[in-house]
Amino acid sequence: MSAPHSTLALRCREVSYAYGEHQALSGVDLEVKPGLIFGLLGPNGGGKTTLFKLAATLTKPQGGTIEILGQRLPEGAPAVRSRLGVVFQHPSLDKKLRVWENLKHHGRLYGMTPERIEQRSDELLETLGLGGRRKDVVETLSGGLQRRVEIAKALLPGPELLLMDEPSAGLDPGIRRDLWEYLAGLKKAGMTVIVTTHFLDEAERCDELAILDGGRVVSRGSPGVLRDGVGGAVVRVDVSDADRVMSALGAVGKVSCEGGDLVVRLTSGDVGAAGEQVRAAIVLAGAELRALSINPPSLEDVYAAATGRAWRGEAE
């Protein structure tokens, strides 16, 4: 199933794209190795969906070079399409048709034989918990079930690379968890998965990430490496005299007030040292420390460090 490991799943060099005046991507460099779950993380409007559409061969590239499974776009699009599975944010299902009819038409578009379609549909519908829904008309299904049909459809021809645009937008947390377990299974079977998301908890589950902001890749690496790269820690304290302490803590790190607590972001040093620094500053300021918790930096901090702005991705 998997591509030869010498071939990258996706390779972007200086990729730019503009919608009229609006520059959606400006000089994106990116490499995605095969066999990974790769996340494109970014706030809405950061350029993820544009990059997704380019990789899915839906949109024609404007500037730079983009290669998918070793095929340069747009020339290579006809050759590579049969090897891609695409899950759109707004499902590409025919809502007036039944579940099995959607799968049948999709399989025929990919040149599959009716027997193969039948066999693959049975397997996929069973695995995705849609076994009893074969004959349901798609528009009668809930959003979560429709998304699962969309995924079954994308997987039907047995793609080497699965591209998913915000696959869990609008899904409840339980179904989101199931989805990610399923993606992990696909990866084990040798598939490469590229997923766009604006959920930090989803980004944590990816093997590698690229953070897109303002049409650029501002950071990339595994979630662990990205967090370590930020360094420091996030210390949350509850104190008696917040105003006074706030200015004292300003010398230690970046201070903000979140939910009645003061949050100090330190950008260097280890977690233990950070706690001591904050504690000392509060004592020096003559305030009473009621509670203190220390956390390693999160992807939210990675984003803030890379862009200088607070994360606002989870608008939903």
Added chain:
Amino acid sequence: MKQFFWAPVMTLWQREVVRFLRQRSRVVGALGTPVIFWLFIGSGVGEAFRVPGVPEGTTYLQFFFPGTVMMIVLFTAIFSTISIIEDRREGFLQGVLVAPVHPWAVALGKILGGASLAFGQGLLFFALAPLVGLRFGLLEFLAAAGILAAASVALTALGFVFAWKSTSVQGFHGIMNLVLFPLWLLSGALFPRETAASWMALVMSLNPLTYGLDGMRAALAGGSAGTAWLGAGVLVVAGGVLTALGARMTAGSFGR
């Protein structure tokens, strides 16, 4: 290069037909409206109608019959090509556009699907002919059905070309009212070229549908074979050119 042609054409064709038959309101709209027009206008004009060149005793219901067939074809073509805009909006089309499908297959599947529906509805209407005293033999019927098939492809392809470029159903309605409906109106469906003002007769003679309609009239009445062949020929050429144009437009969507 792995691209598929006939399997996608057949599957998109089949989808078109299945969808149409499941939406009863569309079936009724495309067939019912023209039939009501035909009955009301035909009965309303009644005996007041006399046209040079039309045999004595031809009622307006009889004269208007082939025009109604074309209207059914036009309405069905419009209804089925409007679904391209819905497909685009609701997302189905993006799935087709990223599939390994030959560029012509998308247009051809859609046009053949819509044309089959138009042809089927037109045939259904032929069953009403005896009610108004229209009589024709098997050969006449087959000739008329051939012209009907060519008209179905041509008008569906025309609808496709407009719908592919439309971003909204409202925009397509505008085209329908300003282009498609006048095309039918000026084809000799309601009144013959002979009685029209000279400028209008000129416009009518430039309209390919005029020849299709003349051809169908000739075929049904067992009239001039030349007129029937001319009508069929004009429609086949128009259908071919428009289908090719539609295919080129889908091919113009990225990477095809």
